[in-house]
Amino acid sequence: MTQPDFGPLCARHSDVLEDGGAEAAVPLVARDTNDYATLRRIVAQARLFDKRGLAYLPRISSNLALMGLSVTLLLLLGNSWWQLLNAALLAFTYAQLGFMVHEAGHHQVFVKRWKNEIVGLLHANLLLGLSYSWWVDKHNRHHRFPNHAGLDPDIDFALLAFSEKQSHAANRYVRFVVRYQAFFFFPLMLLEAFGLRLNSYRFLLRERAPWSRAEWFFLALHNALYFGLIFYALSPGWALSFFLVHQLLFGLYLSLVFAPNHTGMPILDESSELDSLRRQILTARNIKAHPVTDYLCGSLNFQIEHHLFPRVPYYRIPAVQRIVREYCESRGIGYCETTLVEAYRAILLHLHRASAPLRERSPGT
Numbered sequence: 001m002t003q004p005d006f007g008p009l010c011a012r013h014s015d016v017l018e019d020g021g022a023e024a025a026v027p028l029v030a031r032d033t034n035d036y037a038t039l040r041r042i043v044a045q046a047r048l049f050d051k052r053g054l055a056y057l058p059r060i061s062s063n064l065a066l067m068g069l070s071v072t073l074l075l076l077l078g079n080s081w082w083q084l085l086n087a088a089l090l091a092f093t094y095a096q097l098g099f100m101v102h103e104a105g106h107h108q109v110f111v112k113r114w115k116n117e118i119v120g121l122l123h124a125n126l127l128l129g130l131s132y133s134w135w136v137d138k139h140n141r142h143h144r145f146p147n148h149a150g151l152d153p154d155i156d157f158a159l160l161a162f163s164e165k166q167s168h169a170a171n172r173y174v175r176f177v178v179r180y181q182a183f184f185f186f187p188l189m190l191l192e193a194f195g196l197r198l199n200s201y202r203f204l205l206r207e208r209a210p211w212s213r214a215e216w217f218f219l220a221l222h223n224a225l226y227f228g229l230i231f232y233a234l235s236p237g238w239a240l241s242f243f244l245v246h247q248l249l250f251g252l253y254l255s256l257v258f259a260p261n262h263t264g265m266p267i268l269d270e271s272s273e274l275d276s277l278r279r280q281i282l283t284a285r286n287i288k289a290h291p292v293t294d295y296l297c298g299s300l301n302f303q304i305e306h307h308l309f310p311r312v313p314y315y316r317i318p319a320v321q322r323i324v325r326e327y328c329e330s331r332g333i334g335y336c337e338t339t340l341v342e343a344y345r346a347i348l349l350h351l352h353r354a355s356a357p358l359r360e361r362s363p364g365t
Contacts, residue, residue: 036277036308039327043309046323048316053110055315060100066093067127074229079238087242091249097123098254099298105136106310121211125218129226131200133209138199143310147283148268154258155267159188160351163267167355179359182352189259192251257296260287260343261303264350265336278333280307281324285346286337289318293340304335 043049070090077083103109104120117132124132138153145151149163161167161178170178177184200219209215230239265283268274274282287293287301294301299314305321306312312320328335338346 087245129222134203189255193247
């Protein structure tokens with residue numbers, strides 16, 4: 001049985017793991033296959049799966065207010081350097097809308113599936129210009145196989161290697177980027193929004209999405225409104241600048257939130273024999289809770305709890321965390337929680353180590 005590539009798992013673990021002994025402390029094989037069922041029963045008995053659609057009203061209202069403010073500034077300011085700050089505001093707003101897509105996709109908002117689908121389609125396709133069906137398909141595969149090489153689409157990037165094995169397999173045309181990926185990591189994040197758009201259209205052209213006609217209609221309406229507004233309010237040069245700043249910062253913001261969740265945590269393969277509970281916990285990293293952090297991250301900083309129970313609404317996650325922490329401690333399961341700064345440090349160190357084989361070769365190979 002092969003030990004997973006743990007890398008720099010977590011800049012600072014809870015006291016379940018001893019400093020410097022992360023690999024030894026993380027159990028590879030689960031002995032009690034009922035652990036997850038037991039934990040889920042505890043969470044269910046606490047009624048933490050219960051949903052209240054109206055609880056999302058303040059969040060949706062604040063996001064729409066931010067978007068309204070940005071559109072108003074776009075129309076009032078005209079050709080001005082202030083529009084670049086407005087583009088940053090819109091990027092922030094888009095990320096917040098993206099968190100709503102995430103929660104609708106997990107059916108966290110309403111009990112009835114169709115209501116969540118409507119929220120998801122309106123937020124993703126109409127407001128963001130992204131395919132809701134594509135995102136749900138990709139994200140569900142990630143949840144089923146977190147950090148599993150060859151199965152998790154979130155660790156399948158041509159320009160990044162998350163393990164030495166991926167580094168060896170890097171295409172010769174991108175090896176320079178992979179070789180120094182720790183230095184290129186943050187700049188590459190700026191391109192994320194363009195990748196999301198491209199993959200959305202590819203998916204809708206190749207796959208039979210359940211809401212295909214509605215998705216294409218909302219995408220067309222989004223593009224007409226989005227590009228129509230910026231080119232109506234601004235001259236072509238300023239409109240292009242607004243578009244680029246908006247999309248680059250939107251991609252950067254999303255990546256800054258999502259990267260700490262799993263990057264640098266264990267990479268699993270077919271030889272890994274973790275049960276569902278440990279697979280979800282040991283491949284995820286939490287960022288310490290704080291009201292500001294929770295808001296900026298859309299509560300995705302509770303990544304361990306989210307992966308264990310993806311249908312729990314965001315406002316119940318802190319209560320779930322208390323249960324999960326105690327449960328992990330009682331069973332000696334490593335629970336990774338750190339700060340954002342420490343998480344980014346661990347990510348860069350992991351990427352640097354994963355690409356080491358390429359730096360050891362001659363530049364021409």
